[in-house]
Amino acid sequence: MAGAFYSGDPAQLAQDVDQFLSHHERPPLSGLRALVVPHAGYIYSGDVAAAAYSCLTRGAEYKYVLLIGPSHRVGFIGMAVPEADVFDTPLGRMELASEQIGELVADGLVVYNRMAHYAEHCLEVQLPFLQRAEVHAPLLPIVVGHASPEEVGAVVLPALEDPEVLTIISTDMSHFHSYDEARKIDGQTHKRILAGAENIQPEEACGCMGLNGLQHALARSKYRIHLLQHCNSGDTSGDKSRVVGYAAYAVY
Template sequence: MSTVRQPAVAGMFYPADPRQLAHDVQQLLAEAPPHELIPKALIVPHAGYIYSGAIAATAYATLRPAAAHIRRVVLLGPTHRVAVFGLALPGADAFDTPLGRIELDTEAARAIADLPQVTVSADAHALEHSLEVQLPFLQRVLGKFRLLPLAVGMATPEEVAEVLEKLWGGEETLIVISSDLSHFLPYAAARHVDEETVQTILKLGPPIDHEQACGGTPINGLIVAARRHRLTPHLLDLRNSGDTAGSQDRVVGYASIAFTEGDQGEQERA
């Protein structure tokens, strides 16, 4: 009997009604500004769609030209509810969303299962939103694909990079890192902090901490891998909740960044 992880934040972070969800995601994608890039990896935010959906859509819209070639998505996001040592697989066969079922790449899961930093924790995935909110976007852009979701807890950048290396693949594999930026700073302070964080990422610089980005651990691992594979980062969008749907008193920062192979033009600034 197959094990299926059910949606935990449908109706809270995004619509639970399939038709409304499909409409909202499609509208966000249609409104995203064009960027002529073919990403190998993306960093995308994971708040409720009213807050960060437009920023996330800017990243996912870049996948359209290559969508027919992408067959596997390796999705990493931070844990918010359950402490995890290393990177946790869900121990499931599929993830459901209101838009349908996504089969997990069990062969890829077996390929990394022997790494000491890889564990299995259904609890870490059960209520985790950082991974779930990415799925409807991926479903609308890619259609059919296999998913390898990893809930990232306490790990070094090198441990994350080692996992990515085993899963790197070719054009059939997309890597997605789910992360917001600063949390609950005043608007002007958040813009300053988030700009510095983004510049560090664009320069493939030193590790960032969890005050700068809640997904700092998987981002740092991607940076290590990006250096090895000579990826070029491009800033697609940088905003915060004060720009989208919230008060400017205490905001959360969001960025979308694409990593491409080779030099596909200059770094793009929002």
């Protein structure tokens, strides 16, 4: 997605991400288990994403980073992992957690589906933030087609319970309402998420399958979800006629 959702120039991309992160200087969040982040172009949602990534300890090492996001282009049932060994961004390569991916496939929880990952931006836009935060970990990327909270939760819960794993759920909020209507809709969705709802709908959050799976797992864990920041594209672009909502959450 280089050149579309973020700059294809390595120096410019690094500068952009660092600038977003600098807006949110804070101590690393103790006990952090998961983040919920948007996946729009950086000019629209980069600052909200940075509110989440600023919670990380710079240079942190994990067994793997579990990335879960929605399929925008390919319709399918279940959850898909890529047939690849690395992901590339202008900032360099990131290895995939091949062993853990193979285990999930063997257990029947996910399937290999190259097309589900082809040209899918929801996970790729997270990578430069992980790279500039100097997170050291292979990636376990999952694109969700149609899956129940229980199915997604079966993958998320073991990750939440392992302190050596970080989980990232990729989602935007409501789409293409007027500014005031979007604020109203997203405000209600935030209340539902914070109350533990597992039935968030696609019109409320495009990554609802992953989000509902996270909520299902949280209901069976000691961790809770906390809202860090939210806005919509009208706040960043100035066009308030037809906006997309964004939010950052942390689980700890």
